[in-house]
Amino acid sequence: MKFISRAQWGARPSRYALAYIASTRGVKIHYEGTHVPETLGRPDAHDQCAPRVRAIQASHLANDEEDYSDVAYNALVCPHGFVFEGRGAHRKTGANGTATLNSQHYAVCALLGSSGLTEPTDAQLAGLRDAVEWLRRDGDAGDEIKGHRDGHPTACPGGPLYAWVQRGARRPGGTGDTGTPAQRFEPYPGADFFKRSPRSPIITAMGRRLVAVGCSAYREGPGPQWTEADRRSYALWQQRLGYGGADADGWPGRTSWDALKVPNV
Template sequence: MKLITRAQWGARPSRYRLTHISGTKGVKIHYEGTHVPASLGRPDAHDQCAPRVRAIQASHLANDEEDYSDIAYNALVCPHGAVFEGRGAHRKTGANGTAALNAGHYAVCALLGSSGLTEPTDAQLSGLRDAVEWLRSDGDAGDEIKGHRDGHPTACPGGPLYAWVQRGAPRPGGGGGTDTPVPRYEPFPGVDWFKRNPRSPIVTAMGRRLVAVGCSAYREGPGPQWTEADRRSYARWQQRLGYRGADADGWPGRKSWNALKVPKV
């Protein structure tokens, strides 16, 4: 994934504190719905994409009627396949139409218009899949991929993009559609689950990831039974992430767990 962070594209600070959400049912696909110059799709026009994302954020922050906290989308995808971080993972979107719809799905916007540039490029479709998979792995998004118009009276995301959504949002060249599940990661089971000394394949998968990232405190294993060696190994991972003191006690937390990316068992 070609991720362009907020700092890299020059995002302004949020006006208000963004609302944290633990996860969603999935992702809804959007488009700009205005004129987007066809020239933006040229291979040599990528330097125009970050200014366009900044302009979208500026228009949202200036919208007194909607009173947006920030750019409304969790991510935006340009015709060249780059994923621009918007509100990001675990942040409630402001784009889906109502408070309930915003809590139900993340929102990813293609830099695509109702005139001018109306057909998504293959790179853009791949970038949209990248954004969906990123929100699944880092934001606990569910399996649904829908259009903005699903559940809200709007033409968004336009005919061509909505037709792609209805086909299962396949990655160009094959793979990544509804018939080919993308790799997923184990959702955070909660710190209390670990404190009950579980015996589970999840513990083994976690231990193997800790070994892979160089945080092993194991003499044997890792195995399915949670042990003090697991806790010490996890403490090393927390320290790797910059946690100190009581924050690096070896008991998994949601943010450190999501960062570890334990494969689904």
């Protein structure tokens, strides 16, 4: 998964504390519902995606009628397949239409419009699947994948994207909820690896996972160089798993590493 954390895309702080949600029935797919320039879908236009996500958050925070706590979605997916962290896992969405609907499903928004860029790219469909699987893994989302219009009177997520949902929300050239290949994860590199203060893409992947699960002590990054911020972040993960004392010292062990599920690099 090509994951971009809130810190990485420049999210503003939430206005209010985001409501915790233990689990959901699944995920609802959304689109922007406004004009999205076709140029956003060009392969060389990814640098326009983070500013667009920031603009969506700003518009939600400025919406006095809805009084949003933050960007309404748990994640947003650009045409290049990157998953932008929104409210994140275990946080109730504000996008599904009513308080009841917001409690039943997470919300993932594709950067697609009702005019201009209306057809999802293959990379975007793959990114939407990545977002769904992330919310299942880290947010206890159930198996349902629905459109915003399921249960709420709206055109969202638009004809092309809703047709994809109705066909089973399958990966391009692959499978959907049946037969999807298992995610491959980075094997535990050993305790000595971390004690050598390594510089490795494994450290970047680990840091991104820690950010994704809400265990971040980073002020910037994460990056490839092992730092004290990595150790403090990992200690938060160990505490999340119930470890204490010397067992939560921030140095990765095999059991906690396997539980973190760092994607292969």
